[in-house]
Amino acid sequence: MNVILITSGILFGLLALALILYLTTARRYQSSESVANSYDEWTEDGILEFYWGEHIHLGHYGSPPQRKDFLEAKADFVREMVRWGGLENLPQGTTVLDVGCGIGGSSRILAREYGFSVTGITISPQQVKRAQELTPEEVDAKFQVDDAMSLSFPDGSFDVVWSIEAGPHMPDKAGFAKELIRVLKPGGILVVADWNQRDARQKPLNFWERIVMKQLLDQWSHPEFASIEGFSELLEETGLVEGSVTTDDWTEETLPSWIDSIWQGIIRPQGWLKYGVSGFVKSVREVPTILLMRLAFGAGLCRFGMFRAVRGESSPELVETASSQTAKN
Numbered sequence: 001m002n003v004i005l006i007t008s009g010i011l012f013g014l015l016a017l018a019l020i021l022y023l024t025t026a027r028r029y030q031s032s033e034s035v036a037n038s039y040d041e042w043t044e045d046g047i048l049e050f051y052w053g054e055h056i057h058l059g060h061y062g063s064p065p066q067r068k069d070f071l072e073a074k075a076d077f078v079r080e081m082v083r084w085g086g087l088e089n090l091p092q093g094t095t096v097l098d099v100g101c102g103i104g105g106s107s108r109i110l111a112r113e114y115g116f117s118v119t120g121i122t123i124s125p126q127q128v129k130r131a132q133e134l135t136p137e138e139v140d141a142k143f144q145v146d147d148a149m150s151l152s153f154p155d156g157s158f159d160v161v162w163s164i165e166a167g168p169h170m171p172d173k174a175g176f177a178k179e180l181i182r183v184l185k186p187g188g189i190l191v192v193a194d195w196n197q198r199d200a201r202q203k204p205l206n207f208w209e210r211i212v213m214k215q216l217l218d219q220w221s222h223p224e225f226a227s228i229e230g231f232s233e234l235l236e237e238t239g240l241v242e243g244s245v246t247t248d249d250w251t252e253e254t255l256p257s258w259i260d261s262i263w264q265g266i267i268r269p270q271g272w273l274k275y276g277v278s279g280f281v282k283s284v285r286e287v288p289t290i291l292l293m294r295l296a297f298g299a300g301l302c303r304f305g306m307f308r309a310v311r312g313e314s315s316p317e318l319v320e321t322a323s324s325q326t327a328k329n
């Protein structure tokens with residue numbers, strides 16, 4: 001009886017601590033600098049890498065989802081995205097831009113397993129430093145700080161543009177869409193995987209959904225989630241896409257990731273020792289957001305969107321039109 005009381009007391013205390021931290025220490029989006037600062041901090045202390053490994057994205061557990069190791073599911077996600085995007089038979093040396101590359105988990109798989117020549121960009125200088133440390137010289141992946149909202153590369157630089165879970169940090173989705181397509185060579189392929197919100201034009205968010213959505217934005221420096229339909233339209237509106245954008249919904253395949261990420265904290269208590277009390281508090285602080293994410297994706301408020309587009313053979317006038325359209329949005 002005493003054990004039950006003590007255990008319930010500890011669990012209740014932890015939940016209360018998590019809630020207090022959650023409500024008092026939100027990381028609201030202010031600018032790309034605030035996003036960079038958040039990722040710099042997460043990278044420097046190493047906690048995120050300890051639990052999430054080299055990939056700061058969800059895992060792919062199959063359809064229907066199968067039990068899988070958390071870190072394996074993340075690497076599988078990259079391979080599934082390559083397959084879905086029709087990239088697996090592209091020749092060695094295909095140039096790829098990994099937009100919002102984190103510490104380079106995807107970039108290294110793309111270079112090692114598919115022979116691509118990868119450039120990863122992120123807004124976080126600490127992520128670039130860590131990505132470089134994790135990448136042996138023989139792996140054809142290089143990293144630099146760059147802003148996805150105004151990429152430093154000329155038009156038509158890459159055969160493939162790839163991005164996983166960076167979109168929710170972008171303040172102007174039309175500008176983001178334009179930049180992704182702009183740096184693709186004519187005939188090049190864009191593949192994007194992102195957290196999205198249900199299309200509010202089809203079914204507006206109710207009172208409770210708006211509260212949940214606000215928390216999901218404010219806790220992890222997100223200005224806004226696009227909808228799958230909305231972002232696909234923005235890509236097409238650049239005027240640079242050949243035909244239409246292909247989309248898919250991988251909510252089911254990725255859903256187990258949320259609870260698995262909390263589970264990592266329980267089955268790997270060595271992290272508590274490694275990162276001390278502040279690390280423990282910092283990790284526990286994320287639990288309510290992770291649970292809200294699970295709730296939102298499970299209930300259809302959020303959706304995991306996949307996008308594939310091919311850049312058409314475009315003239316400079318088209319690029320110009322696309323730029324002025326973006327300016328209007």
Ligand SMILES: C[S@@+](CC[C@H](N)C(=O)[O-])C[C@H]1O[C@@H](n2cnc3c(N)ncnc32)[C@H](O)[C@@H]1O
Pocket residue numbers: 032035036039054055056057099100101102103104105106121122123124127146147148149163164165166169170
């Ligand atoms: C959720 S993480 C995903 C990282 C990586 N794609 C992965 O899957 O491991 C989001 C990434 O987007 C990057 N990011 C956010 N805003 C950015 C911006 N304006 N320009 C470039 N990168 C940005 C962050 O620095 C971070 O690397």
